[in-house]
Amino acid sequence: MSKAFHLPSKEKLLVLQKNDRWRNWKTLDDQRRCILCDQTFSGREVIVTPNRSGKPILHCPTPDCVSTPREWVHLGDPLTEDDAWRDWLRTLDEPGATTSPLYDVLPKSNATHA
Numbered sequence: 127m128s129k130a131f132h133l134p135s136k137e138k139l140l141v142l143q144k145n146d147r148w149r150n151w152k153t154l155d156d157q158r159r160c161i162l163c164d165q166t167f168s169g170r171e172v173i174v175t176p177n178r179s180g181k182p183i184l185h186c187p188t189p190d191c192v193s194t195p196r197e198w199v200h201l202g203d204p205l206t207e208d209d210a211w212r213d214w215l216r217t218l219d220e221p222g223a224t225t226s227p228l229y230d231v232l233p234k235s236n237a238t239h240a
Protein backbone atom coordinates (compact mmCIF):
# COMPACT_ATOMS: atom_id res chain seq x y z
CA MET A 127 0.00 0.00 0.00
CA SER A 128 1.22 3.52 -0.70
CA LYS A 129 2.37 5.60 2.19
CA ALA A 130 -0.57 7.15 3.99
CA PHE A 131 -1.05 10.88 4.01
CA HIS A 132 -0.67 12.56 7.35
CA LEU A 133 -3.19 15.31 7.23
CA PRO A 134 -4.07 17.99 9.74
CA SER A 135 -7.58 17.41 11.11
CA LYS A 136 -9.15 20.24 9.19
CA GLU A 137 -7.68 19.10 5.94
CA LYS A 138 -8.59 15.49 6.56
CA LEU A 139 -12.22 16.42 7.06
CA LEU A 140 -12.17 18.24 3.73
CA VAL A 141 -10.62 15.22 2.05
CA LEU A 142 -13.33 12.99 3.51
CA GLN A 143 -16.07 15.34 2.40
CA LYS A 144 -14.67 15.65 -1.08
CA ASN A 145 -13.87 12.02 -1.68
CA ASP A 146 -16.78 10.30 -0.03
CA ARG A 147 -19.55 11.25 -2.40
CA TRP A 148 -22.07 8.89 -0.83
CA ARG A 149 -22.29 10.30 2.67
CA ASN A 150 -21.77 13.57 4.37
CA TRP A 151 -19.01 13.90 6.92
CA LYS A 152 -19.83 16.64 9.41
CA THR A 153 -16.88 16.11 11.72
CA LEU A 154 -13.93 13.75 12.02
CA ASP A 155 -15.78 12.18 14.94
CA ASP A 156 -18.56 10.99 12.65
CA GLN A 157 -18.67 7.23 12.76
CA ARG A 158 -19.17 4.76 9.98
CA ARG A 159 -19.51 1.03 9.84
CA CYS A 160 -17.72 -0.88 7.15
CA ILE A 161 -20.03 -3.55 5.81
CA LEU A 162 -17.14 -5.61 4.47
CA CYS A 163 -15.21 -6.09 7.70
CA ASP A 164 -18.04 -5.11 10.06
CA GLN A 165 -15.89 -2.67 11.99
CA THR A 166 -16.87 0.74 13.26
CA PHE A 167 -14.49 3.63 12.90
CA SER A 168 -14.41 7.40 12.98
CA GLY A 169 -13.25 9.85 10.36
CA ARG A 170 -10.00 10.23 12.26
CA GLU A 171 -9.20 6.58 11.68
CA VAL A 172 -9.84 6.61 7.96
CA ILE A 173 -6.61 6.01 6.08
CA VAL A 174 -5.86 8.34 3.20
CA THR A 175 -3.33 7.39 0.56
CA PRO A 176 -2.49 9.01 -2.75
CA ASN A 177 -3.25 7.18 -5.96
CA ARG A 178 -0.83 7.29 -8.86
CA SER A 179 -1.87 10.78 -9.87
CA GLY A 180 -1.74 12.05 -6.30
CA LYS A 181 -5.48 12.03 -5.73
CA PRO A 182 -6.40 11.04 -2.17
CA ILE A 183 -8.02 7.64 -1.80
CA LEU A 184 -9.95 6.75 1.36
CA HIS A 185 -9.43 3.39 3.01
CA CYS A 186 -11.10 1.51 5.81
CA PRO A 187 -8.70 1.46 8.81
CA THR A 188 -8.90 -2.33 9.07
CA PRO A 189 -5.71 -3.88 7.69
CA ASP A 190 -6.30 -5.63 4.36
CA CYS A 191 -9.91 -4.48 4.12
CA VAL A 192 -10.51 -3.41 0.53
CA SER A 193 -13.69 -1.43 1.06
CA THR A 194 -14.23 2.06 -0.29
CA PRO A 195 -16.45 4.80 1.19
CA ARG A 196 -19.29 3.28 -0.80
CA GLU A 197 -19.30 0.38 1.66
CA TRP A 198 -19.34 2.57 4.74
CA VAL A 199 -22.75 3.07 6.28
CA HIS A 200 -24.03 5.28 9.03
CA LEU A 201 -24.39 3.55 12.36
CA GLY A 202 -27.90 2.56 13.15
CA ASP A 203 -30.48 -0.05 12.40
CA PRO A 204 -31.52 0.16 8.76
CA LEU A 205 -34.96 -1.16 9.61
CA THR A 206 -35.77 1.63 12.02
CA GLU A 207 -33.60 4.57 11.01
CA ASP A 208 -34.17 6.24 7.69
CA ASP A 209 -30.63 7.52 7.32
CA ALA A 210 -29.17 4.09 7.90
CA TRP A 211 -31.73 2.51 5.62
CA ARG A 212 -31.02 4.86 2.76
CA ASP A 213 -27.34 4.10 3.23
CA TRP A 214 -27.94 0.41 2.84
CA LEU A 215 -30.05 0.97 -0.23
CA ARG A 216 -27.35 3.08 -1.81
CA THR A 217 -24.75 0.48 -0.98
CA LEU A 218 -26.78 -2.38 -2.35
CA ASP A 219 -28.11 -0.51 -5.34
CA GLU A 220 -25.49 -1.59 -7.83
CA PRO A 221 -25.79 -0.03 -11.27
CA GLY A 222 -27.70 -2.41 -13.53
CA ALA A 223 -29.45 -4.22 -10.72
CA THR A 224 -33.17 -3.65 -10.79
CA THR A 225 -33.93 -4.95 -7.33
CA SER A 226 -31.87 -5.72 -4.28
CA PRO A 227 -32.63 -8.72 -2.09
CA LEU A 228 -33.45 -6.45 0.81
CA TYR A 229 -36.41 -4.95 -0.99
CA ASP A 230 -38.15 -8.28 -0.70
CA VAL A 231 -37.90 -8.57 3.07
CA LEU A 232 -39.48 -5.18 3.66
CA PRO A 233 -43.19 -5.01 4.26
CA LYS A 234 -44.76 -3.62 1.14
CA SER A 235 -46.17 -0.17 1.63
CA ASN A 236 -49.90 -0.41 2.05
CA ALA A 237 -51.39 1.49 -0.84
CA THR A 238 -54.98 0.39 -0.48
CA HIS A 239 -57.57 3.09 -0.09
CA ALA A 240 -59.36 2.18 3.10
Ligand SMILES: [Zn+2]
Binds near residue numbers: 161162186
Ligand atom coordinates in the same frame (compact mmCIF):
# COMPACT_ATOMS: atom_id res chain seq x y z
ZN1 LIG B 1 -13.49 -2.50 6.32
